[in-house]
Amino acid sequence: MEIISAGSAAELKAHSDAIRSAIANHGVIVFPTDTVNGIGCSIYDDIAIKRLINLKGRDASKGLPVLVSSLDAAKQLAGFNDKAEVLAREFWPGALTLLLPLKNKAVNPRIAASGRIAVRMPGSEVARAVAEEFGGAVVGTSANESGKEPIDDFDEIAKRFPGIDIIVKSCSIRGGASSTIFDVAGGRMVREGWITLQQIRGVLDGE
Secondary structure (H helix, E strand, O other): OEEEEOOOHHHHHOOHHHHHHHHHOOOOEEEOOOOOOEEEOOOOOHHHHHHHHHHHOOOOOOOOOEEEOOHHHHHHHEOOOHHHHHHHHHHOOOOEEEEEEEOOOOOOOOOOHHHEEEEEOOOOHHHHHHHHHOOOEEEOEEOOOOOOOOOOOHHHHHHHOOOOOEEEEOOOOOOOOOOEEEEOOOOEEEEOOOOOHHHHHHHHHOO
16 A cells, blocks of 8 residues: 655646556555545446445445546536536536436446446545546545445545555545535435535526
């Protein structure tokens, strides 16, 4: 396990070689986001995704959320309609995950349950830089054992998940609630987090 410190995109860039080496070897990494610490890997690498699922003890039939470096990167993966575009431009970067139709069929099927993908552009500069290192998108599920609370402390994460390849330490995490997940096609809240349904409806009603 390699532990690196990065409080900015520039500091993370200094560790590109280590991150890319991990990616090439089916690596799983921990990194800070603007909500909770995340565990991530390539969205295309089946071996890495299986490793991540096993580390968390996660139900393999459930999809995995994806963090992107930009709106353009998200549009390479998911089908955006007018409502999705409005919500992304209002709340991104930020704590809103959009559940959208999968567009890029190269994405591993374990990521997109029932042909839909959950995407978010995080407010954390470091998290966006991590996504960029992975080609613009990275699995971004919470750093926890499935069904348990996310872990804030990086040292505790290292103890709980000894199979992690890299831990990116940073103090930029907001902490507390996870992101809000909104099903755009269904117009329904899947999980309420930092952003409320009232805020989302307010934006959509004014489009």
